[in-house]
Amino acid sequence: MRLASAVVVAGALVAALAFPWAGGAGVLVQNSVTLAGELPAALTGSVSGNSRVLAADGSLIASFYTNDRTPVPSDRIAPVVKQALVDIEDARFYQHNGLDVQGTVRAAVTNAAAGSVREGGSTLTQQLVKQTLLETADSAEERQAAIEQDGQGGLARKLREARIALALEETSAKDEILTRYLNTVYFGQGAYGIQVAAQRYFSVDAADLTLPQAAMLAGLVQSPTNDDPITNPANAQVRRDQVLQRMYALGHISAAELTEISASPVAVAPGDPSPNGCIDAAIGGFFCAYLQQYLVQTLDIPAETLDNGGLTIRTTLRPDMQAAGDQAVLDQLSMGDPRAAMYTAVEPGTGRVLAMSVNRRYGCSAADCESIVLNTAYSQGSGSTYKVFTAAAALERGIPADHTLTTSNPYVSRVYTNNGRPYVVHAFAGGGKPTMTMEEALYTSSNPYFMALQDELGSVEGPVRVAERMGMHFTASSAEQIIGGNRGSFTLGAEATSPLDLASAYATLAAGGTQCDPTPVTAVLDRNGEPLTGPDGDPAGSGDTCTAGAVSPAVANTLAQMMRKDVEPGYPGQTAPAAYVPGHQIAGKTGTTQNNFSIAFAGYTPQYSASVMVLNPKTNQDVGGQGGGMGATIWHDAMLPVLTGAPMVPFPPADPVLAGSTVPANPPTAAASTPTHDAGGEAADDNGNPLGTNTPPDNGSED
Known part of the structure; x- marks a missing residue:
């Protein structure tokens, strides 16, 4: 019975192929020549392999795939493989035109008699067509049609495959077809x-x-x-x-x-098996995960295309900076430490993300693993790094860097309250002078001064809007909620902050006021090596999204000169001398939040901007120290290999009007002062209460 059935099916197919003038199915074959321009796209270009993610230097970071496939050219396949395959599957491969009537009948009879598959019935070209149609089917109906075996449906499938096989043989050399088959099966x-x-x-x-x-x-x-x-x-x-x-x-x-x-x-x-996904990334697992989210959510590349499209994704990751960042965070906190240290680097003027380091492994389930991209997560605040936004808003108002205020300690706000009660802030551990310029208050991180300066501005709206223009986003509370609540704590950095946002905002200053949206991509190529186009027809991921004048160059350059004094040697009361790399101009600002639940440092040169945040992502924990300690140290250790031996790139001079009578920031000839981390009031909670002391809060939570 099995033999009779096989002969009947084979006979029906042979009849349809042998007599194309008989109408119906035969016409499909007769007109095969017209299909040359209608071949499925999957059969006309390169075979889709694993999507490859490449670092900025071209090295492989990771792969994405559903089917693990790495296509190779003909000359990278041993000839004996081709011979063995042709001999067992399609001995007349080099003689037929894509269809082999003689071979079809012989195989049907041989296999039916043996009760098992002993010879291939379809030609290699037909098998290639079937495999390709099945893999590229977009719906359940298409997949069913690609495997239909019985009755008219099965015959129609075979006739369609035969028609496409004839067209493929007309447009491709035999070795091209054989190579494509070997790369597909x-x-x-x-x-x-x-x-x-x-x-x-x-x-x-x-x-x-x-x-x-x-x-x-x-x-x-x-x-x-x-x-x-x-x-x-x-x-x-x-x-x-x-x-x-x-x-x-x-x-x-x-x-x-x-x-x-x-x-x-x-x-x-x-x-x-080939590495698959960010859990198997050779380097930068958290960068890889951020990239994957960016490709799907920002560039609207379907996940299926990412996994099955054979894309080549050129990224912004610099392996040298990633490796240096990885080592820097591990030198301070081990993999098993419940505290997470995040180092995130961005290129000013382009927004290209250069490195994302965490003292964690990405994607696994062990205690030292993490599946959330902590470099982009909004959890804790970043403390007094926000004072730069208040300073920028003041400079935009024409208040110069040498603007002098005398404040009490504690300082009671004239503008901000908390549930009707006075809003009180302290200098850290009673430190700091009562009379300071804005520049000195910024690099010594004086809480009373900056609350008094925010009082002068009359509202928190100015600092919030500057922060937004520089690249900050607020998720726990919107900018409108912060402004509507007139939260005095804004200048003290109580808002949940993304490390990437922080690095990006400071990059705006490094770029002279040009804000660039962070991007991990420089190009996305399809399986044929051509730019992948988005819904708008433009190449996906091409170009940088930048806005000139997010803050004026005058404000940006003046702030850089002011914040150099927080890092470079010779300024008593500075909070971040640990970040200094000799021979380079570096600007930066430290931060520490309420109860030391997080510490931060954001620093930059004209070429690089990077943030460091240390916190427990699972629960509130006193992480120890202040931003000028562990935060600035990680920044220094990560940037030291990058900056050592590189030429010094200077910041532009401060704007003469905005600087006032302040001398531009040039390190004094005197020896560097002894580090006094946060002595001016760096570590304060969201109410301005000093941390590390037993002083009780003067009022409840600002929020």
């Missing part, structure tokens, strides 16, 4: 294509496969599960020997080769 063990199969079963490249290995792989095509040499070595040996016998019968191997190989069991040297 499934070999079992999750291996698609000959290169991945060679690695998976033998830990070698496709170019280095031997005759026994080639025979085994060629035999896997018909039944990759049943003949798997790893799980079913006996079956694999039988199938391999069938391939060898066929090669011998066709005169392509000698009797000695047949005898010698057949006497030996199959020998495998299994390799690992």
